[in-house]
Amino acid sequence: MREADTLRPPQLMEVSADIISTVEFNHTGELLATGDKGGRVVIFQREPESKNAPHSQGEYDVYSTFQSHEPEFDYLKSLEIEEKINKIKWLPQQNAAHSLLSTNDKTIKLWKITERDKRPEGYNLKDEEGKLKDLSTVTSLQVPVLKPMDLMVEVSPRRIFANGHTYHINSISVNSDCETYMSADDLRINLWHLAITDRSFNIVDIKPANMEDLTEVITASEFHPHHCNLFVYSSSKGSLRLCDMRAAALCDKHSKLFEEPEDPSNRSFFSEIISSVSDVKFSHSGRYMLTRDYLTVKVWDLNMEARPIETYQVHDYLRSKLCSLYENDCIFDKFECAWNGSDSVIMTGAYNNFFRMFDRNTKRDVTLEASRESSKPRAVLKPRRVCVGGKRRRDDISVDSLDFTKKILHTAWHPAENIIAIAATNNLYIFQDKVNSDMH
Amino acid sequence: MLSKGLKRKREEEEEKEPLAVDAWWLDPGHASVAQAAPAVASSSLFDLSVLKLHHSLQQSEPDLRHLVLVVNTLRRIQASMAPAAALPPVPSPPAAPSVADNLLASSDAALSASMASLLEDLSHIEGLSQAPQPLADEAPPGRSIGGAAPSLGALDLLGPATGCLLDDGLEGLFEDIDTSMYDNELWAPASEGLKPGPEDGPGKEEAPELDEAELDYLMDVLVGTQALERPPGPGR
Numbered sequence: 001m002r003e004a005d006t007l008r009p010p011q012l013m014e015v016s017a018d019i020i021s022t023v024e025f026n027h028t029g030e031l032l033a034t035g036d037k038g039g040r041v042v043i044f045q046r047e048p049e050s051k052n053a054p055h056s057q058g059e060y061d062v063y064s065t066f067q068s069h070e071p072e073f074d075y076l077k078s079l080e081i082e083e084k085i086n087k088i089k090w091l092p093q094q095n096a097a098h099s100l101l102s103t104n105d106k107t108i109k110l111w112k113i114t115e116r117d118k119r120p121e122g123y124n125l126k127d128e129e130g131k132l133k134d135l136s137t138v139t140s141l142q143v144p145v146l147k148p149m150d151l152m153v154e155v156s157p158r159r160i161f162a163n164g165h166t167y168h169i170n171s172i173s174v175n176s177d178c179e180t181y182m183s184a185d186d187l188r189i190n191l192w193h194l195a196i197t198d199r200s201f202n203i204v205d206i207k208p209a210n211m212e213d214l215t216e217v218i219t220a221s222e223f224h225p226h227h228c229n230l231f232v233y234s235s236s237k238g239s240l241r242l243c244d245m246r247a248a249a250l251c252d253k254h255s256k257l258f259e260e261p262e263d264p265s266n267r268s269f270f271s272e273i274i275s276s277v278s279d280v281k282f283s284h285s286g287r288y289m290l291t292r293d294y295l296t297v298k299v300w301d302l303n304m305e306a307r308p309i310e311t312y313q314v315h316d317y318l319r320s321k322l323c324s325l326y327e328n329d330c331i332f333d334k335f336e337c338a339w340n341g342s343d344s345v346i347m348t349g350a351y352n353n354f355f356r357m358f359d360r361n362t363k364r365d366v367t368l369e370a371s372r373e374s375s376k377p378r379a380v381l382k383p384r385r386v387c388v389g390g391k392r393r394r395d396d397i398s399v400d401s402l403d404f405t406k407k408i409l410h411t412a413w414h415p416a417e418n419i420i421a422i423a424a425t426n427n428l429y430i431f432q433d434k435v436n437s438d439m440h
Numbered sequence: 441m442l443s444k445g446l447k448r449k450r451e452e453e454e455e456k457e458p459l460a461v462d463a464w465w466l467d468p469g470h471a472s473v474a475q476a477a478p479a480v481a482s483s484s485l486f487d488l489s490v491l492k493l494h495h496s497l498q499q500s501e502p503d504l505r506h507l508v509l510v511v512n513t514l515r516r517i518q519a520s521m522a523p524a525a526a527l528p529p530v531p532s533p534p535a536a537p538s539v540a541d542n543l544l545a546s547s548d549a550a551l552s553a554s555m556a557s558l559l560e561d562l563s564h565i566e567g568l569s570q571a572p573q574p575l576a577d578e579a580p581p582g583r584s585i586g587g588a589a590p591s592l593g594a595l596d597l598l599g600p601a602t603g604c605l606l607d608d609g610l611e612g613l614f615e616d617i618d619t620s621m622y623d624n625e626l627w628a629p630a631s632e633g634l635k636p637g638p639e640d641g642p643g644k645e646e647a648p649e650l651d652e653a654e655l656d657y658l659m660d661v662l663v664g665t666q667a668l669e670r671p672p673g674p675g676r
Contacts, residue, residue: 273513326513
């Protein structure tokens with residue numbers, strides 16, 4: 001990854017009044033979807049680069065906005081179901097339309113996004129406004145023709161996958177077979193067929209016979225990018241389980257268990273909480289997995305279960321503050337992580353609107369801030385540093401001045417290019433390389 | 441809310457204490473925490489965790505991950521405090537350390553039992569045939585009767601009863617430990633139900649039964665060691 005000074009000042013999109021709860025590029029990177037706490041989805045489209053307007057090359061503009069989920073009331077349990085969008089996943093594009101899955105705590109929906117830029121004109125039986133013509137005025141037949149019109153983006157719900165989950169859905173993942181997908185809640189994972197909404201297969205169930213024995217929950221899950229029979233799920237105890245759907249109908253027995261033994265020197269009452277995995281992502285190659293826990297990001301090799309092959313400290317200066325972070329519940333924050341297109345750089349968010357990038361090859365890392373200041377046209381994006389005490393440089397921020405209400409939980413990386421999307425509360429920042437993309 | 445009000449009370453009491461829960465966050469120079477005797481630090485952590493558990497359970501639909509992590513942390517703290525029960529240190533005015541520790545130990549057992557039965561109840565919530573179960577801060581009239589009674593009883597216990605025990609009861613005991621603790625407001629909800637008032641309609645007949653269970657439960661806990669030996673009472 002290039003240094004910060006090769007990044008342009010980011011585009012700042014004020015997406016909504018609501019907090020952004022998920023961000024996801026589609027498979028080509030042309031579209032970027034965000035979901036928010038109010039149940040809305042906003043899709044951005046990248047403008048094609050043109051020589052006529054070089055300064056706005058490849059910028060993202062709003063493409064479509066729609067209400068995906070509404071608040072619901074479960075009358076039987078007397079509970080309100082939040083409309084907050086937990087996850088969005090794009091389906092691979094198979095025709096002119098785009099499709100995505102969006103989910104709240106309980107219900108997954110398949111949305112189809114189509115463009116209409118032509119409309120038929122010259123009907124025989126209807127006039128321009130669609131009213132039926134008086135047949136006596138029709139003297140000759142004409143063939144309706146398609147005439148261009150202003151682009152209209154239409155969104156429609158194609159499937160609603162409801163009643164599959166008792167607990168809160170934390171992740172969805174589309175299978176490489178493009179026919180099935182899975183949804184995971186705290187205790188169970190279900191497999192759905194994209195065309196069938198009235199039933200799903202339960203493939204993982206970790207609910208104990210006695211709820212008293214409950215000590216662990218599922219925190220995230222994902223299908224392998226190439227092997228349609230493999231998927232991984234992470235737990236609140238910091239373990240990862242790779243499962244093979246060919247082995248059994250119910251994948252309670254893992255094929256592989258990835259777990260790092262606890263470091264005795266760092267043991268504390270909070271060891272388990274900080275080891276809880278908040279996100280897991282397969283690399284594009286399918287050879288590695290990336291996990292995020294409270295203080296680190298780890299790269300795991302699928303061939304080695306004993307420990308991760310790489311561990312990167314995101315904000316180790318928080319280790320001595322765990323008591324306070326436990327008290328104000330920040331220790332339970334769930335940060336996401338992301339790979340770049342070539343799996344050479346990984347990224348994750350932190351506090352104070354900081355986000356971190358780690359280059360796996362050079363072992364260099366950088367901390368950047370998503371702020372309004374940095375998004376001004378002539379702003380110079382400079383790396384940030386948090387000082388723990390001792391020598392302090394001029395622009396350093398001390399640990400105690402960090403704003404823990406400004407958390408970057410959701411980030412996404414373009415599948416091929418150096419473009420990243422950072423969600424900071426209700427703002428979306430899109431960072432791009434200064435260099436023209438086709439010079440890579 | 442119950443937890444907020446409680447927090448303020450504890451702040452007043454623990455202002456003088458260098459290890460006050462809120463001081464950790466406000467005071468950057470809290471190196472004393474790291475060096476504190478584990479028993480003392482874990483006692484405050486214990487209280488904090490219990491508060492968190494309480495708050496989590498008061499949600500209409502608790503975040504299971506948060507709940508499980510807090511419960512596991514609480515268990516770790518309990519495990520580390522068990523040997524400490526024999527030691528003198530308790531971060532409060534030195535009233536009667538042995539009684540306080542005894543209570544702490546037995547309230548742990550009670551808490552474990554409550555947590556266990558509450559987690560059990562979460563699985564009942566999954567059953568769609570169950571009536572909605574309002575938690576601690578709802579008024580008694582909201583109770584449903586019938587098959588749900590035993591689990592509801594456990595849920596209610598975690599509300600007013602255990603709440604009173606851990607919150608008002610614990611504090612009350614630290615301040616003034618004498619037999620009058622058996623006669624204070626701890627017993628108010630239960631005793632009301634025991635009186636067979638003529639004006640109480642048939643709807644009230646269910647209440648005495650539940651209150652008796654509460655009574656037994658609280659008796660077990662307050663008496664201390666007996667709570668660990670006696671089999672579960674009629675309300676379970």
